[in-house]
Amino acid sequence: MTASPRAPIIGIAADDVTGATDSVVQFFRSGWSSRLLLGELLPESVEPGSALAVNTDARAMDPVSAREATARAVAGLITAGADHLYLKVDSTMRGSVEAQVAGALDAWQERHPGCIAVVCPAYPAMGRTIENGLLRVNGSPIEDTPAGRDPVTPVPTSEFSALLPGTTSISLSGSPKKDAQALRDAANGRVVVVNAASDDDLRTLAAALVAAGPTAVPAVPAGSAGLAAAMAEAWAQAAPTLTPPEAAPAALGQRIVVVVSSLHDVARAQTDYLREQLDPENLRILQPDDSLLDQPNRLHQWAAGELEYPQTLPRVVIVLSPEAVGGSETLSGAAVARSLASVVQQMLDSTEVGALVLVGGDGARAVLDSCSAEALRITGAIQEGIPVGVVEGGSAAGKIVVTKAGGFGPVSALLDTVNELTTTLAQSTEASS
Structure with missing residues (x-):
């Protein structure tokens, strides 16, 4: 046979x-x-x-x-x-x-x-x-x-x-x-x-x-x-017939954290547009001074102060690398990304987060590493060049993660992503309640 x-x-x-x-x-x-x-x-x-x-x-x-x-x-x-x-x-x-x-x-x-x-x-x-x-x-x-x-x-x-x-x-x-x-x-x-x-x-x-x-x-x-x-x-x-992929699980929260490690002109323009278009009441910017990036203890203290009242954090939080890293000229892009990831980890430890939007390859890697994620199971794409998945394993298991290269997309790409995630998280919460 x-x-x-x-x-x-x-x-x-x-x-x-x-x-x-x-x-x-x-x-x-x-x-x-x-x-x-x-x-x-x-x-x-x-x-x-x-x-x-x-x-x-x-x-x-x-x-x-x-x-x-x-x-x-x-x-x-x-x-x-x-x-x-x-x-x-x-x-x-x-x-x-x-x-x-x-x-x-x-x-x-x-x-x-x-x-x-x-x-x-x-x-x-x-x-x-x-x-x-x-x-x-x-x-x-x-x-x-x-x-x-x-x-x-x-x-x-x-x-x-x-x-x-x-x-x-x-x-x-x-x-x-x-x-x-x-x-x-x-x-x-x-x-x-x-x-x-x-x-x-x-x-x-x-x-x-x-x-x-x-x-x-x-x-x-x-x-x-x-x-x-x-x-x-x-x-x-x-190929022979493929087995249909698994469905996405229910979301674990409503808050969206956007992590922008990329210094690309396109990523910066998209971030600026997102900041301009969102209601200030729904937005918080966490941008450490460049002098903190090579000082882990001082960075931790700064983040702790910013997150002292986690229940007051709005629906969207942007963790943004400094415009310049003049005080940290010896740090690589990966090292700067790891510093931002440590801030994100403090946030995950202190408050509910439903989705992470990771802009820039170094930042995406650093955040997922800091969460000890084992895999990212892909569940779709928000738009061309912006895939979405669910974390498997580690402290962020079950959270939605969107990844995006810094140099891709129209100026509205991040705003579109946040808007779609907001709808997805709301629908998922309603469906599970």
Whole structure:
């Protein structure tokens, strides 16, 4: 008797937490049971039809560290049973992308000799496109956008020949088998970049990648949430029936805490807009002075004073990094994020919180780590680029968490998120009462 084919297990290695959730939510939308894993150990047994994302924190690492971190993450996903791999890189090519691609291939080729990487960070829904080997955001060269001025990982050029030296950029024909071979021919045994200016282009690439692998012409897709969405759909269509994901649980409170660790211009503008639009009676800002960030005891004392009467905290609380960290020049973005996370933890210990909105990858990682969260089970998306899930394990178990990359979305994105969460929390409370 022939065994029934099982659905594959998708492994997603991402360079930060918000990118991981933004990618794995695309698999949720296509019917995969989807989680961001946060613990040190991966599960020994994972159900077929699962999509598992892990965070490498590789974006701001030096090339050697980024390559090693990505290889370790991919090796862990293989141990957990992943037989398909997606490498999530920044849609604007910030950070150590070249090293991340190399690390993913280092580990994946142990199971799939001769594998290649197919790089396409285009995300047309968010204005990111690749045309004639050039990376653009809303039509502008990447170096002329906020990503080009990123305070941690600026992108100096839009030319992929410089961003990924030694690669060529190709366009596909729409014939999956021919395109699969074209990817192999153009990769020169290692990496190829694919042009994409529309969602149709991404679907064409996904069809070619399904035809290419993971065993015939083993190819690892590397891109943003845009390509992740196309791959999730294409792999689902090629798989046996998937088990429907679990429903979201009832909310645990009404208060919304927005944590903005990102220093990106877009994140700051969205925060300012949120502050302008909300009724002051419904809003509280907790923004520690930069001189407190490297003084844990003083920061704790400051937060204790701000939270002395937790019952008076309004419906929305914003925990915001200082405009500048001149007094803490030796602190990394991750260290600043950990300081903000300690303030959030004090709030969770003292008052009821229904949802956390985490803006910026470092901040999302720090807050979830401070809560000892084991996983984030994805339950949907508020809008493109803003996934939502529920914490599993740790002191924040059961709380709703929304993650958002600092550089994504319209100026109203945070206001829209808070408004939708307010409705969701109210409906959940009514349903459970």
